[in-house]
Amino acid sequence: MAMPARPRLAVFKFASCDGCQLSLLDCEDELLSIAERLDIVHFPEASRRMLIGPYDIALVEGSITTAHDRERLTEIREQSGFLVSIGACATAGGLQAMRNFADVSDYARTVYPHPEYLSTLETSTPIADHVAVDYELHGCPVDKYQLLEVVLAFASGRRPQIARESVCMECKARGNVCVLVAQGQHCLGPITQAGCGALCPAYNRGCYGCFGGKEQAQVGSLIDHLRVHHGMTLDQARRSLRAYNPTAEPLQIIALQCDKDDVSGSKRGSGGHDG
Amino acid sequence: MTGKDIPVRAGLKTRRIDVGYLARVEGEGALMVDVVDGELRDVQLKIFEPPRFFEAFLQGRELTEAPDITARICGICPVAYMMSAVHALEAMLGIRPDEGIRRLRRLLYCGEWIESHVLHIYMLHAPDFLGFDDAITLAREHPDVVKRGLRMKKAGNDIVKLLGGREIHPINVRVGGFYKIPEVAVFNALLDELKWARDAAAETVFWAAGLDIPNMHRDYEFVALRHDSDYPFSEGRIVSSRGLDIAMAQYPNHFSERQVPHSNALHSVRTPGNTPYFVGPMARYNLNRDRLSNATRNLACEVGFDRTVDNPFESIVVRALEVFQAFDEAIRLIDDFIVPARAAEVVPAGGGVGMAATEAPRGLLFHRYEVGEDGLITLANIVPPTSQNQLTIEQDLHELVAGNLHLAESELTVLCEQAIRNYDPCISCATHFLKLQLRHG
Known part of the structure; x- marks a missing residue:
């Protein structure tokens, strides 16, 4: 698709915390020049001006949790040249996808005295489960410089240059001491998509996987290692895999394996809380 | 609707304002206003942001996970969620972090107030x-x-980024303190920019006080924390302008949440x-003017704000004063740095x-947890500021619409939106907000 000199950018929100689209407003040094380069025609969090499509680039935040949102997404897809899903909710269901492993009516009763007033789906699902997505940007939240790169790349008619390596690579580049090997911390860095700059290990804590599963990650091997050598319990393993990116495939497969191990009576740890 | 109704409806003067999706607020909401024959019938603030059920999926998680998980309720005020969680759990476990940690937590909260308030003052309100x-x-x-606002916002975000690791969903907060204490030298490196920003905040106060501010006064019950010596962040008692004065743990005995059919947020x-x-x-x-720094009080006097503020449209000036207070305190906290x-x-x-x-930033945020002996959360209850303000917002709109029915549709709509933004509502938080529909029918 030929990109016009000043493409029309739209930002849409589904179930989310608003943090990923806020990343755009957090580009304090770049925001005014972005607004010159692109015509931001639909961004309700920032403007009353909400123009109808078609849009050259649509940024979609949040996961699909209602039938109405599923329909709205279909209309957005029809109106958009390139559709980019941003953040853990849009790419992997978000924390709210923990309902996928529970009974959502139990959830509604826990939070609301009159669950009958609500209309919600049984699951929280990523954007790509419903419509064709041109690019997925990971992170809870996304990194604002990666977001800028993606927007400017599409505006210039090229593919975004986003590294698909693991957090370990960023950690080595940053010169961090390995918190897993040296301190025995339950670090998910080896199986987690880079992009944060190896933030948690730089602050003396194990990566908790907010950027989601790296492609072709050896999730099972890492979890086995943490369980055998670093005292991770089955429950801890399952909790760490079902958190910020619950529908990410490599994580989900091993989390399901944990469920099976649990049923078959594999040994459980004491479940201390060492953070 | 039957045919018989048509003559009746034609006999009534009916109007409809319809803002399908309220802009410049965080999250998804609508407003519906019914006016029949020149008489305001009903105002409903509709929150259609879909529920995410945080309180449900916190059950079964380790207590140490609560700060990072609850941060995800709100991308604009994650630090507030983290702080309410750590203070609730530390109260339960009898953990008392030292003065060094206490000051760093205040510094982190200063950063979030600045980032959130400046976003609201300059970009939303x-x-x-x-x-x-x-x-x-x-x-x-x-x-x-606008450039002044963006640079001030960045200065606030720089505090959060330095101490929290990143601006949105910081990673350095834990029950008991922090994962890592940055070197004092890196805080000192922020000082020049923070001093510029404190001056810019004073300019912001004068600029905001000079805006054309609509006039509306109501008799509110104000509720906030009050601390022995400091402007309140995370410590003190819950007090109100009508004499309430209780310990935090008494909150459930004096406040309750209820659900209404038109909203996915609970009303408090x-x-x-x-x-x-x-x-x-x-x-x-x-409730805390006597706890402001001398510099903030002097500034408030200069713009005529050394008084009780009961016009919600003046909240933009109060927010600017709080931004000044936060920069002023941040500078003091760095000058008087105590290594934990x-x-x-x-x-x-x-x-x-x-x-x-x-x-x-938007007001009182209450967390309550029940935790088993195995350290797993068995019950969580979170009451965000926007659900506490929702009824008050609806009542403001009632008064505002009733008094301004002479205005043209578009003017009335803009005024209603502005009145809603007085509260900087965060709908993502409140849905455990806005679309304006003025239905004259």
Whole structure:
């Protein structure tokens, strides 16, 4: 698709915390020049001006949790040249996808005295489960410089240059001491998509996987290692895999394996809380 | 609707304002206003942001996971969620971090207030006062104003980034303290920019006080924390302008949440009378003016704000004063830096019940947890500021619409939106907000 000199950018929100689209407003040094380069025609969090499509680039935040949102997404897809899903909710269901492993009516009763007033789906699902997505940007939240790169790349008619390596690579580049090997911390860095700059290990804590599963990650091997050598319990393993990116495939497969191990009576740890 | 109704409806003068999706607020909401024959019938603030059920999936998680998980309720005020969680759980476990940790937590909270308030003042609220759709178009006519706001916002975000690791969903907060205490030298490196920003905040106060501010006064019950010596962030008692003065743990005995069919957010009321109340910058300010720094009080006097503020449209000035206060305190906290004895206190095994309220940028944020002896959360209850303000917002709109039915549709709509933004509502938080539909029918 030929990109016009000043493409029309739209930002849409589904179930989310608003943090990923806020990343755009957090580009304090770049925001005014972005607004010159692109015509931001639909961004309700920032403007009353909400123009109808078609849009050259649509940024979609949040996961699909209602039938109405599923329909709205279909209309957005029809109106958009390139559709980019941003953040853990849009790419992997978000924390709210923990309902996928529970009974959502139990959830509604826990939070609301009159669950009958609500209309919600049984699951929280990523954007790509419903419509064709041109690019997925990971992170809870996304990194604002990666977001800028993606927007400017599409505006210039090229593919975004986003590294698909693991957090370990960023950690080595940053010169961090390995918190897993040296301190025995339950670090998910080896199986987690880079992009944060190896933030948690730089602050003396194990990566908790907010950027989601790296492609072709050896999730099972890492979890086995943490369980055998670093005292991770089955429950801890399952909790760490079902958190910020619950529908990410490599994580989900091993989390399901944990469920099976649990049923078959594999040994459980004491479940201390060492953070 | 039957044919018989048509003559009846034709006989009535009916109007409809319909804002399908309220802009410049965080999250998804609508407003519906019914006017029949020149008489205001009903105002409903509709929150259609889909529920995410945080309180449900916190069950079964380790207590140490609560700060990072609850941060995800709100991308604009994650620090507030983290702070309410750590204070509630530390109260339960008897953890008392030292003065060094306490000061760093205040510094982190300063950063979030600045980042959130400046976003609201310049990018969400000011365009209403000046007649623009957004800060981008405002910047075409007033580039220096918007650039000043963006630079101040960045200074706030720089505090959060340095101490928290990143601006949104910081990673350095834990029950017991922090994962890592940055070197004092890196804080000192922020000082020059923070001093510029404190001056810019004073300019912001004068600029905001000079805006054309609509006039509306109501008799509110303001509710906020009050601390022995400091402007409130995370410590103190819960007090109100009508004499309430309780420990944080007494909150459930004096406030309750109820659900209404038109909203996915729960409404909070004062019990036993089920009356609305007001949380946020104006409540904090009215109840804690004597806790402001001398510099902030002097500034308030200069713009005529050394008084109780009961016009919600003046909240933009109060927010600016709080931004000044936050920069002023941040500078003092860095000047008087105390290196904590350790990055974090040890988290002992065990459970119990823990409660805490802290002052999120938008107001009081209450968390309550029940935790088993295995350290797993069995029950969580979170009451965000926007659900506490929702009834008050609806009542403001009632008064505003009833008094301004002579206005043209578009003017009335803009005024209603502006009135809603007085509260900087965060719908993502409140849906455990807005679309304006003025239905004249």
